[in-house]
Amino acid sequence: MYEGIRPRGRLPRFLTGLGLLGIGGCAALTFKQPETAPQPLPTIDRPAQSSRAPARPDGSSLTDAQARAALIGQSDLGAPWTATRGAATWRDGMLKASTSAGGCQKLLDVLYSDQLLGGPARVAVGLDDADTDAQLRYQIGARRPSDVDAALKWLRTMPVDCARFTATTGQNLQEDVRVSELALPEVGDARQGLHITVSATTEDEQDVRLTLDVATVRVGDDAFAFTNGGLGDVPNDATQAAVQVGALRLADVRRQGRVNV
Template sequence: MTRRPSPLARVLSSALAAGTLLATAACSDGGDDRDGSRASGITATQVAGRQQTPSPTATLTEDGAQAALITEADIEDDWTQVKDTEAENWNDSLVIGTVDVSDFLTAKTDAADCQRLMNSLFDDDLLGRPSGANALRGFQQGDSRLLYQVASYDRTDPQDSLSWMATLPETCDQFTVTEDGEQRTVQVIETSLPKVGDARQGLRVTVRGTTGGAEATLTLTVAAVRVGNDAITVTTGGLDGDEQDSAEQAVRIGTQNLKDVLAGKTPSPDPSEVE
């Protein structure tokens, strides 16, 4: 399903509507080393992911993509599923802005990567536009939101995008974006994910700024897991924090759902049965 705009930061729609948010970001220049390796921002998991090939027995269909979606029970807490049309149109102006090239030593190249990150967050296409079946589901909890997507990239290579994501904690550790004269500080760090799928990458993006004279901070966890040429992506967080635990649950159960669908199985309705 193609949609735009549908930003990653829709995590804040209610706050944005009230004009209370302009977010900020505080990030560290380090990151969790999930696989014991973090050379040049590319983890061992991702290098291995290029060499591994999954063994799905089916091509992902639209029905299969829908079947692989997670439910409220999968992420626990007090998440409430929203209508698909609402999730498709979640918008967050906080991630809109022009990256300040002067923040970078290798200005044009690094600034372009950070601009791509911000644009991809707004468009919800960190792995590129799906070339096959895709489906999404949105959940809300207070001022936080979670968007879960499953899609096929059979005519592109999702691993290229995962490898690019792995470089961002170093390339885009901290930078400034400007929109309508307002400056926001953005910080990016690597975050750990369950060791599932053929390759995976997690980021925490923090945006900090002011709006209406008030300071505000938006924190998001962004996760992507590849299974062959298919992948799941999760974007969650908001003013209350990054919702890392919910992201990990969505990744663990969502990856198993996708693997089951590709193997011609029906995903288990009981999340406790997923290892």
């Protein structure tokens, strides 16, 4: 599924069979999730309400070109982030799972389908960190503000309603899933972050752990979602930077109004 990936070192049989990214590089990371989000370097004013009528049925006033311009890229985050080589195969290997824990199945489905805003992305970009095999995905949503706020409201319940639950993959791997709040910079009009870990022990007694930082932010009538995931730890500073830069970029593009991009 993920052509071109050559994991480093000897992989557990389970990971080799699924084609998962190697965990050796991830395990060496020392990034830790901060208790509180760092203060944003540039301050962001609350976006002014647009005087233009929405250009699309979903309520967005952005043209397709402006939506693409609002995406972040590897130049925004710097090394070692590069253009993605394809969807990370841990998505099928560990997120395609089922649980009997009530509404927590919806969370797994949303993470697997990458629809944090409650629907498919309007435009999206993926980046890989070849040093740690982490992968991030940034998307501009195609949802009305009221729908985005409903998705945010639901996500805020997850650290309580789905703080810890078990799930089973199609390969009968038993997973321990934990969900907690992720502090984000105070940007945009509404936001929610989650820190998620999915841990399991393979049939040959090897421990694996998938870590996901996810964030959703609404800026005026538009919104973006962000996922930073990998086997082992993931760089939280990349999450914070992407949210900060993404909100600045989207607010700036919205302010351009009718200016061509």
